[in-house]
Amino acid sequence: MNVEEIYIWESEVRDNETDLQGIVNNSNYFIYMAHTRHKHLKMLGVDFAEVAQQGYNLVLVHTEISFRDSLRSGDLFSVTSKIETKGKVRVVFLQKVIRLSDKKVVAEATNTTTCIHTQTGRPRFPEGIKKLFWG
Amino acid sequence: MNVEEIYIWESEVRDNETDLQGIVNNSNYFIYMAHTRHKHLKMLGVDFAEVAQQGYNLVLVHTEISFRDSLRSGDLFSVTSKIETKGKVRVVFLQKVIRLSDKKVVAEATNTTTCIHTQTGRPRFPEGIKKLFWG
Amino acid sequence: MNVEEIYIWESEVRDNETDLQGIVNNSNYFIYMAHTRHKHLKMLGVDFAEVAQQGYNLVLVHTEISFRDSLRSGDLFSVTSKIETKGKVRVVFLQKVIRLSDKKVVAEATNTTTCIHTQTGRPRFPEGIKKLFWG
Amino acid sequence: MNVEEIYIWESEVRDNETDLQGIVNNSNYFIYMAHTRHKHLKMLGVDFAEVAQQGYNLVLVHTEISFRDSLRSGDLFSVTSKIETKGKVRVVFLQKVIRLSDKKVVAEATNTTTCIHTQTGRPRFPEGIKKLFWG
Numbered sequence: 001m002n003v004e005e006i007y008i009w010e011s012e013v014r015d016n017e018t019d020l021q022g023i024v025n026n027s028n029y030f031i032y033m034a035h036t037r038h039k040h041l042k043m044l045g046v047d048f049a050e051v052a053q054q055g056y057n058l059v060l061v062h063t064e065i066s067f068r069d070s071l072r073s074g075d076l077f078s079v080t081s082k083i084e085t086k087g088k089v090r091v092v093f094l095q096k097v098i099r100l101s102d103k104k105v106v107a108e109a110t111n112t113t114t115c116i117h118t119q120t121g122r123p124r125f126p127e128g129i130k131k132l133f134w135g
Numbered sequence: 136m137n138v139e140e141i142y143i144w145e146s147e148v149r150d151n152e153t154d155l156q157g158i159v160n161n162s163n164y165f166i167y168m169a170h171t172r173h174k175h176l177k178m179l180g181v182d183f184a185e186v187a188q189q190g191y192n193l194v195l196v197h198t199e200i201s202f203r204d205s206l207r208s209g210d211l212f213s214v215t216s217k218i219e220t221k222g223k224v225r226v227v228f229l230q231k232v233i234r235l236s237d238k239k240v241v242a243e244a245t246n247t248t249t250c251i252h253t254q255t256g257r258p259r260f261p262e263g264i265k266k267l268f269w270g
Numbered sequence: 271m272n273v274e275e276i277y278i279w280e281s282e283v284r285d286n287e288t289d290l291q292g293i294v295n296n297s298n299y300f301i302y303m304a305h306t307r308h309k310h311l312k313m314l315g316v317d318f319a320e321v322a323q324q325g326y327n328l329v330l331v332h333t334e335i336s337f338r339d340s341l342r343s344g345d346l347f348s349v350t351s352k353i354e355t356k357g358k359v360r361v362v363f364l365q366k367v368i369r370l371s372d373k374k375v376v377a378e379a380t381n382t383t384t385c386i387h388t389q390t391g392r393p394r395f396p397e398g399i400k401k402l403f404w405g
Numbered sequence: 406m407n408v409e410e411i412y413i414w415e416s417e418v419r420d421n422e423t424d425l426q427g428i429v430n431n432s433n434y435f436i437y438m439a440h441t442r443h444k445h446l447k448m449l450g451v452d453f454a455e456v457a458q459q460g461y462n463l464v465l466v467h468t469e470i471s472f473r474d475s476l477r478s479g480d481l482f483s484v485t486s487k488i489e490t491k492g493k494v495r496v497v498f499l500q501k502v503i504r505l506s507d508k509k510v511v512a513e514a515t516n517t518t519t520c521i522h523t524q525t526g527r528p529r530f531p532e533g534i535k536k537l538f539w540g
Contacts, residue, residue: 014440015289015453016297020184020343021192022290022454027169030162035419042479048420049155049427049478057156057205064199070192073290073454074447149305150318154420155427155478157319162421170284177344183285184292184343208319208425209312290454291462297435304432319425327426327475334469340462 007040023070036079062112076100089123142175142216158205171214200244211235224258277310293340306349335379346370359393412445412486428475441484467517481505494528
């Protein structure tokens, strides 16, 4: 399935995100990608905060990231997100962090998510999201 | 090679680390594991800040994490670190985040690192670290 | 009123908290102090997460911090918290961040908090907390 | 002195910045304002990372913030910065965080900074910055 071709979020490095090596701390690529996933979902009509209030937690179950280069203070970058479903309870986000100045892929990731029904603790998507991803 | 059996760091969740779902934001497991790697290295005589000042950046090149459960506000946890070398320029950290109350493995990761000589931009370890890991 | 003499939390700098100057980014002192306030409240029987679930948000309304020195990678520190009430809806935390190696006060703060009843949007404390602070 | 009328930075809340109350954790207003100060300085020709490399640390010595409301998931906001000098070694940033939807001032701050010459540990600005602020 191909819900949406590709969603792209653009931003810039904040100095508090760099570490004593002068490069962006890896945890921030993680944060950038999560934010882009939420924005991507929102564009598809799924609001992360609302889903949480309804008793469902959208969670990451697996991540695999290759770090190819580092962003630095002041760098502009984009983060891409492409969605694929996997079985009946997995939504996979293929994501890249790209430095805008030279189009270099700084990080590339496969982020696998699911939805946990907080009352039962089991994977289950609300109807709206289920329909969106599995038709 | 088995530099050191297992290094363990213990800590507790800070409320700013939880998100609007009431669970720890995944980026923090990433931060916990990085901190534990630095502590593990320090115990072996490698100081992250000093290495940076000498013109070498210890960097993550690949991470693979399985998230099995979530920590919550106030939870105590431990993070483990076990080192394996891979080829001549890769140091792999096998890591787990464990909730102390029930010993549940919350996250399990394979974090692959290298050392970049900042002047040349190429992988190269300072002599001391090289000796430590490859004898 | 003097609810509790002084609460003290001890911890150590994590490398992700330092910035490209090699010193701890100021936002972290803020986080350390908030965590210490939550721990102090918990010791007094007030759980931040539970209070939120009951429809009350404990919030900071004013902060004043003097930064006298900087913590660095690996530094151990303590954060103190002393509570004073101010009028009927203000709880003031007098706090210090102290470097353990030389007992130097790195940051000193007056943090003024209140409790917002989320339904009405007005300052109001749950009965239990009211009794605790105003007897 | 009035170096520059007002510098404005616009952004949006990232979900990892909200806490279990569903509102932005206060430490983030701190980060937003620091980023805006750095952007303001950069516009005036002062690069935070370069200054650090030259052996000078631009640091906050005092902050006073009034928190009047809270940003939530998805909120757009702007942060303003207005510079005033104070004596010969203090640069004061008057700053506001404003929610764009209703122009409400969410936080208002007076952030006082100086420049530390890392070798001597004493307040001293590099010539270029000195000229910029004190003519």
